[in-house]
Amino acid sequence: MAFNPLDHEGIPVADQFRSWSEQNIEPYDKRAVDPWTRCRVILMNGIEVESIIFSHQFHRHIDNPELAEALAMGRRADKQQQTTINLLNPGEQSPLETTIGYEQVAVDLTAWLARNEPDPNLKQALDFALLEDFDHLYRYSNLYDLLYGGHADELTKHLTEITPGRPTFLHHRDPRDTIRRHYETHTVDPLSRCNVMTITSAEQQTMNYYMNHQPDFVEPIARGLYAEISEVEQEHVTHYESLLDPLDSWIAMWLFHKYNECWLYWSMFQQESDNRIKSLWELHLNQELGQLNVVADVMRRYEGREAAELLPPSLPEKPLTFEDNKAYVRQVLEATVELRPDGRGYTFADELPDDHRSTRYQELVNRPSYGEEIIEENREKNGTEYRDETEGPNPVESLRAPAHS
Amino acid sequence: MPTLSPTATDGATTLPMEMTSPDPVRAVTEEQQDAFLADSGMNGSFLAGFLSMTLTHERCGVHLARSLAERTKNPILKARYTAFGEKGLKHVEVLERAVTDLGGDPNYVAPIARAVEGSDDLMLLSTFKLNGSIDVMTQEAVMLDAFLLASTRSHENWSTLQDIVDKLPGGANHDTLGRAVSSCEDDKDEQLAWAKDMRKKMIEAQSSSKSTAAVGSKVEEAVAKVKNWFS
Numbered sequence: 001m002a003f004n005p006l007d008h009e010g011i012p013v014a015d016q017f018r019s020w021s022e023q024n025i026e027p028y029d030k031r032a033v034d035p036w037t038r039c040r041v042i043l044m045n046g047i048e049v050e051s052i053i054f055s056h057q058f059h060r061h062i063d064n065p066e067l068a069e070a071l072a073m074g075r076r077a078d079k080q081q082q083t084t085i086n087l088l089n090p091g092e093q094s095p096l097e098t099t100i101g102y103e104q105v106a107v108d109l110t111a112w113l114a115r116n117e118p119d120p121n122l123k124q125a126l127d128f129a130l131l132e133d134f135d136h137l138y139r140y141s142n143l144y145d146l147l148y149g150g151h152a153d154e155l156t157k158h159l160t161e162i163t164p165g166r167p168t169f170l171h172h173r174d175p176r177d178t179i180r181r182h183y184e185t186h187t188v189d190p191l192s193r194c195n196v197m198t199i200t201s202a203e204q205q206t207m208n209y210y211m212n213h214q215p216d217f218v219e220p221i222a223r224g225l226y227a228e229i230s231e232v233e234q235e236h237v238t239h240y241e242s243l244l245d246p247l248d249s250w251i252a253m254w255l256f257h258k259y260n261e262c263w264l265y266w267s268m269f270q271q272e273s274d275n276r277i278k279s280l281w282e283l284h285l286n287q288e289l290g291q292l293n294v295v296a297d298v299m300r301r302y303e304g305r306e307a308a309e310l311l312p313p314s315l316p317e318k319p320l321t322f323e324d325n326k327a328y329v330r331q332v333l334e335a336t337v338e339l340r341p342d343g344r345g346y347t348f349a350d351e352l353p354d355d356h357r358s359t360r361y362q363e364l365v366n367r368p369s370y371g372e373e374i375i376e377e378n379r380e381k382n383g384t385e386y387r388d389e390t391e392g393p394n395p396v397e398s399l400r401a402p403a404h405s
Numbered sequence: 406m407p408t409l410s411p412t413a414t415d416g417a418t419t420l421p422m423e424m425t426s427p428d429p430v431r432a433v434t435e436e437q438q439d440a441f442l443a444d445s446g447m448n449g450s451f452l453a454g455f456l457s458m459t460l461t462h463e464r465c466g467v468h469l470a471r472s473l474a475e476r477t478k479n480p481i482l483k484a485r486y487t488a489f490g491e492k493g494l495k496h497v498e499v500l501e502r503a504v505t506d507l508g509g510d511p512n513y514v515a516p517i518a519r520a521v522e523g524s525d526d527l528m529l530l531s532t533f534k535l536n537g538s539i540d541v542m543t544q545e546a547v548m549l550d551a552f553l554l555a556s557t558r559s560h561e562n563w564s565t566l567q568d569i570v571d572k573l574p575g576g577a578n579h580d581t582l583g584r585a586v587s588s589c590e591d592d593k594d595e596q597l598a599w600a601k602d603m604r605k606k607m608i609e610a611q612s613s614s615k616s617t618a619a620v621g622s623k624v625e626e627a628v629a630k631v632k633n634w635f636s
Binding site for chain 2: 120
């Protein structure tokens, strides 16, 4: 049934604040948890972080007490949501294990969005970065094996394959080659807007997580890998945020943030297998409905327009879903592993000039590529690299494990 | 009901530009726009863009008037902003119908319309962005200034449309656009004259009242003073 968030009052923002004990929620069991639940937790934490950061930025650009108060109220509610969600992650889940969870999110979120993206230009942007996050999962899984003898499939439960994507040493590029062309705000499909806002938030959270956790490690190779991949995540944030149309007003952007959060909590609620966490998604959905109504009132008062002018009559019919994307990822990998960004667009590697600015950038930074060293060291230590190829050998011959070549 | 914020749901279209990459199903080409009023001897793409820009400014004008009516503390200003918002809605409707009758798309958002929307958004933002550091009377002045600026641009747009009508060869298109202009131009004259006149009166009211913006003056007193302006 169509769900129009504007038809629901939700919980008034003033009634959304909760005690420390309500926020300090019992974490999930890292061994027993459904990996898709971990993915949902990681995603929604990133969504709330983006909401909070956006609200802070808006506040810094406005000197209006009424608006500042409305922003502060909503921001505090979002902060409590973020804390509650993030504390679902258990303390015994190490930063590297959480990192593997982040990359599983990146792969299966991006793949689902790409599969459901109506705009071919946006779909290409998603497909392009998908192969890079897919490769990060493989590199971090090998680091996990190398440092701790850990097997990433115990975390991913074989729901996501672990095998090389576009190799990480090829991800680094001249910053100017990370900027894409944007959708147009009047003509964009409402689902596309949600897709882009969601992936931008998720990649931003990944960037922040890696930037903050890279010093957690003693081993230089681990620190180096985080340095290398956190820069790629920063590229991905640029890549995705440049898809957003900057024409939207601050209040319109605020409205779109809240609308997207309603869609996402509604989606998480539909599919959550853990009843305790499902009730949290439901609570947060009702809170976001309350916040959306506040922004609709602000828009009416300050911009003279109705939220319904900008929002579609209902949420996208299909909930954003964490599910098996193995066949899709394999298909994209096989078809586009050699794709490279070139200015605002893409081209195949063999069509790029040898002295392309991004090639020169790679030569500068890859001294060495820790992503390559991880694999070599793991092979030396364990006699083989770590992979979890549930559907057969890598579809790209040059990326197959030595035994399969 | 006229459309105030064209979206994909309304069938909005646009022209791809250096950084704008619309969904191909919602993109139009320069060649398609060139075909607009092809037998007029004028630049069809420019005319389509100009009409789109004018329509966008009228739509933004309705939003501005509604927003000011919502926020002004003065009942006379509130009544006038409300009335101008209602008339603005009629002007949007007239222009949408004219564009359709001319063979165009009222939900086409030209690059120049995007530029105007950007500047109109900033003008609207200026009416509340600094409320915390200006007094109630200055807030009223800032709102009226925005209305005057928007009315001036609107007046110039409709005046230019009349120039375009004069250049169009006689026939259905000439008559369609001519009727649209003549049904709105008096309203535009009245709106601009009112905004100019009201600005003068507001400055007079402020210059003749004591401590309009004094630090420590009570907000309630200032609001009461604003309420009684022009009465």
